[in-house]
Amino acid sequence: MSRKRIRDIRNEELIEATIVAVHKRGYGVVTMAEIAREAGASAASINYYFGSKEGLMEATMLHLLGKLRRAMSEGYATARTPRERLYAVMDANFADGLFTVPQCSIWMQFWANAPYSTRLSRLHRINRARVRSHFLAELRALLPADRVETARQALQCYMDGVWLQAAQSEEALDPDEARAAAHRVVDLVIP
Amino acid sequence: MSRKRIRDIRNEELIEATIVAVHKRGYGVVTMAEIAREAGASAASINYYFGSKEGLMEATMLHLLGKLRRAMSEGYATARTPRERLYAVMDANFADGLFTVPQCSIWMQFWANAPYSTRLSRLHRINRARVRSHFLAELRALLPADRVETARQALQCYMDGVWLQAAQSEEALDPDEARAAAHRVVDLVIP
DNA sequence: AACAGTTTTTTAAACGACCATTCAAGATTC
């Protein structure tokens, strides 16, 4: 039990260090040594835990996807109407613990690199399909059928676009404001 | 004059090869040798023309930005009403010669890497500001002042989001359909 | 509490591969 715990703690620490290091230096050029320094460990120990650099990156992506999935489940649990659930999908993407520059940044990097890794692109496709089906389910209850698809594209692309911009930001983000803006966009699309 | 011509031809060829090679292999991992092979030249000759890998990448980005700027100017020239000009901004982003998988892909890669290069991020900021001011100018003529900013965010982020998705596509893109979808989104936001 | 044996964790150093860039010599164009 205690043995298991150590492994989990190290995993978490190394993944957090990966997020920070990738944000600081960029996915393409960050080195194992830099990630290790960020975590106060050695490059060799990262390989001990994750097998390879690619394994570390995949684990980091899984970690972020899990965070996003949990944030969305929580929101869904309390939302009662289709519109509230639509807000909830948005809010999950702009949740306090998720909508930070380093995380938007690393998400962008993964996104850009997903086409070159079958494992990453698989994770990516699954996540996108889930968001998509959530949007469709709620929009069908709010709009006539012939306007659902356009609204879905508008909202889903909006979310992606906000993250894309956020990754470029030089100041800290304001999740509250982001959620408020997202609600305004929802209200614009579905009066 | 003829000497000048050769240099221009080579520049163009090498930049096109760069776009294809970066699309195939990824910005972070593509090598000079791969770009050279794509162009049917040697890695050394790329350095002869562009000085360094970073110089080549910057020139490629400038090339793409120029394309986008020209596409937008053309559209603006014929558009007569604010709504038509709004369509024109969208159409420029989804123009036939621009909205292809390799170009969306490389754009994404540059985007992801812009924060780590002062030169790239500068180009990026300038382009974004120009698109933004175009949007604002037209939207102010179409909407009450208190709804302009929300509409601008919705449309600009939508554009970014579409590119982001397009970069992941495994099939060829359909610029016609993309423009039609963009028009529908404009109509959704500005009834 | 102390100790010896076992397992898990850590890292310094070595390895091997890869890559951007330079350079000098040759090819091409004017």
Add this chain to the structure above:
DNA sequence: GAATCTTGAATGGTCGTTTAAAAAACTGTT
């Protein structure tokens, strides 16, 4: 014959991964 262009080979450096050995953590026994 001079200027421009091209490239094979050499250079110098970087990085991911492996390895072997040490350190630390744990276990059961006395």
